[in-house]
Amino acid sequence: MAAAAHDASEMAGAPVPPPPVVASKAFLTPAAMWERFVKALPEGIKDKSENEQVAYFRRLYASYQQQYSRERAKRDRAVFACIDQYRSYILTHYKPMHPELRELRDGFFDETFLGALRDPSPEAWASIATQVHPGVYTFRLLNEAWCKRLLEEVDHFEMWSKEVSLHVNRPNSMNNYGCVLDDMGFNDVLQRLTIGPIRQLAASLFGAASGAASLDSHHGFIVEYAVPKDRSLGFHVDDSEITVNLCLGTEFEGGDLFFRGERCPQHQQDPCAPEEYFQYKHRPGVAVMHIGRHRHGALPLTAGRRANLILWCRSSAFREASDLSHCQPFCARHPTHPMAAASGAAAAAAAASAGRGSTERAIEARGGSSSSSSSSSSSSASSTGAGLGMMPPPARHPGDARRSLGGGGARASSPCLAHAPAPGSGPAPPAEPASPERHQADFSSDGISHSERHGSTSSRSTAVSAGSPSSSCGHRPVVASVPATSIVVPGVGIGGGDRSATFGNTHAGAAQHGP
Numbered sequence: 001m002a003a004a005a006h007d008a009s010e011m012a013g014a015p016v017p018p019p020p021v022v023a024s025k026a027f028l029t030p031a032a033m034w035e036r037f038v039k040a041l042p043e044g045i046k047d048k049s050e051n052e053q054v055a056y057f058r059r060l061y062a063s064y065q066q067q068y069s070r071e072r073a074k075r076d077r078a079v080f081a082c083i084d085q086y087r088s089y090i091l092t093h094y095k096p097m098h099p100e101l102r103e104l105r106d107g108f109f110d111e112t113f114l115g116a117l118r119d120p121s122p123e124a125w126a127s128i129a130t131q132v133h134p135g136v137y138t139f140r141l142l143n144e145a146w147c148k149r150l151l152e153e154v155d156h157f158e159m160w161s162k163e164v165s166l167h168v169n170r171p172n173s174m175n176n177y178g179c180v181l182d183d184m185g186f187n188d189v190l191q192r193l194t195i196g197p198i199r200q201l202a203a204s205l206f207g208a209a210s211g212a213a214s215l216d217s218h219h220g221f222i223v224e225y226a227v228p229k230d231r232s233l234g235f236h237v238d239d240s241e242i243t244v245n246l247c248l249g250t251e252f253e254g255g256d257l258f259f260r261g262e263r264c265p266q267h268q269q270d271p272c273a274p275e276e277y278f279q280y281k282h283r284p285g286v287a288v289m290h291i292g293r294h295r296h297g298a299l300p301l302t303a304g305r306r307a308n309l310i311l312w313c314r315s316s317a318f319r320e321a322s323d324l325s326h327c328q329p330f331c332a333r334h335p336t337h338p339m340a341a342a343s344g345a346a347a348a349a350a351a352a353s354a355g356r357g358s359t360e361r362a363i364e365a366r367g368g369s370s371s372s373s374s375s376s377s378s379s380s381a382s383s384t385g386a387g388l389g390m391m392p393p394p395a396r397h398p399g400d401a402r403r404s405l406g407g408g409g410a411r412a413s414s415p416c417l418a419h420a421p422a423p424g425s426g427p428a429p430p431a432e433p434a435s436p437e438r439h440q441a442d443f444s445s446d447g448i449s450h451s452e453r454h455g456s457t458s459s460r461s462t463a464v465s466a467g468s469p470s471s472s473c474g475h476r477p478v479v480a481s482v483p484a485t486s487i488v489v490p491g492v493g494i495g496g497g498d499r500s501a502t503f504g505n506t507h508a509g510a511a512q513h514g515p
C-alpha cells in the first residue's frame with residue numbers, strides 16, 4: 001500500500017467525505033453501500049487496507065453519532081413536555097366511560113388465564129397457551145365483556161376528542177387510527193399486567209434469552225382497521241422483546257396476521273424458509289404472543305372492523321445486555337435456534353459468536369431476572385386475589401419442543417416476501433406486503449427510543465446498538481425496498497445505532513408524538 005505512512009491521527013484529520021449513506025429510495029445491499037463508501041473516501045485513505053478504511057469509517061460514524069445524540073437529547077426534552085401536556089389534558093378533562101377498566105379485577109380475566117394466575121407454575125402458564133406455529137402462541141387473556149367495554153371506551157374517547165378538537169396521538173406511523181392506551185390512564189394497569197402474568201407466561205414460552213423473563217416496561221395501544229380506514233399493516237418487526245396482540249373485535253373479514261420468521265437486526269432482511277411462512281386468522285377474545293423480532297404484518301381487511309389491543313413488552317436489562325451487532329439466539333439464523341438448520345444458519349454460525357449463555361448471564365448481572373432466578377417484580381400489589389407481579393418467573397416450559405436445540409429439519413430456504421420467490425420454490429408470499437412507499441415514509445434516521453417517546457414505561461429502555469433500521473415509533477419495516485439509511489455496513493451499525501424511532505410532528509398541546 002503506497003500511502004502506508006498515514007497514521008490514525010492523520011486519518012482523523014482527513015477531509016470528511018459526505019455521509020456515505022444517502023437518503024435514497026433505492027434498496028442498497030451492504031456490499032453496494034460499502035462500494036459507495038469506498039468511492040467517497042478521501043485521498044490518502046482510499047489506498048489503505050480495508051481494516052483501516054473500516055476504522056476510518058467508524059470514527060466518522062462516531063462523530064455523526066455524537067452530534068445526533070445531542071440533537072436527540074434536545075428533542076427528547078421537547079417530546080416529554082408534549083407527552084406530559086397531552087396526558088395531563090386527558091386526565092383532567094376526559095371522563096372515562098368505564099373507569100373500572102383501569103384496574104385489574106379477577107372478573108375481567110378469562111377463566112383459563114385466571115386459573116394460571118391463582119395457581120401459577122411454569123406448567124400452568126404453558127398449559128394455557130397453544131403453539132400455533134413455532135414462535136407464535138395463542139391464549140385467552142381478558143374476557144369478551146372486558147374487550148367489549150374497552151372498545152366502547154376507545155370509541156367514547158374518539159368522540160370526546162372530536163368534541164374538544166384534540167388531535168389524538170396515534171400509536172405509530174404505520175397506523176392512522178387507533179390510540180395509545182397509556183395516554184388514557186391505562187399505563188398502570190398495563191404495566192402491572194406486563195411485569196406480572198405476561199412476563200411469567202412469556203418466560204415460560206420463550207425463555208430468558210428472549211428477554212421475556214425480565215420484562216419491565218411496555219407500550220400499550222389500540223390498532224384499528226376498517227374498510228374506509230386503515231386496512232392493513234406492512235411487514236415489520238416491533239420495538240419490543242415480547243408482543244401481545246389481543247383481538248377485541250368486532251366482525252370482520254380478511255386482516256389475517258402473517259409471520260415470516262424470527263430475526264436479529266443483522267438478519268432482518270434475510271429470506272425466510274418455507275417453514276417460516278405462517279398466516280393466522282385472528283378472532284375476538286384471543287391473544288397472540290410472539291417475540292417482537294418475529295417479522296410480521298397484517299393482510300388487508302376486506303369487510304367489517306378489526307380492533308386489537310397491542311402490548312409491546314420490553315426489558316431494559318435485556319437491551320443493556322444484548323450486543324445486537326452480533327446475531328442473537330432468538331434469531332433463526334443463530335446456530336442454537338430451533339429453526340437454524342431450516343433457515344441456513346449453518347453459514348451464519350461463525351459470525352454468531354455471542355452465545356445464549358453470555359446474554360443470559362449479562363441480564364442477570366444487570367439485575368434482570370432469568371428463567372432460573374427468583375423474581376424481582378415485587379413492585380406492584382394487585383387488586384386481584386391472584387397477586388400479580390408477586391410470583392417468581394417460571395422456568396422455561398419444559399415441554400416446549402420449539403426451544404429444544406437442533407429442532408427443525410434441514411430444508412432448502414426459499415425467498416420470503418421481501419424477495420420474490422421463484423415459481424415453485426415454496427409457499428406463495430401473501431397477497432400483501434404493504435406498499436413500499438408507505439414504509440419509506442415511515443423511515444427516518446433520527447431517533448428517540450419508543451418507550452422514551454411515549455413515556456409509557458416504568459423504566460425507560462436503554463437504546464442498544466442494533467445497527468438496524470429504525471422506523472417511526474418502533475415499527476421496523478422489513479420489506480425489500482428498505483431505504484439506504486437502514487443498511488448495515490459490515491461491522492458498523494447505521495441508523496442511530498439503537499432500536500430507536502423517530503417522532504413526527506409535535507404539536508404543542510396535542511402532542512402527536514406517534515407520527
Ligand SMILES: O=C(O)CCC(=O)C(=O)O
Pocket residue numbers: 223233238245257296297298308310
Ligand atoms: O394488526 C395487527 O393485529 C398487528 C399489529 C402489529 O403488529 C403492531 O401494531 O405492531
Ligand SMILES: [Fe+2]
Pocket residue numbers: 236237238243296
Ligand atoms: Fe407488530
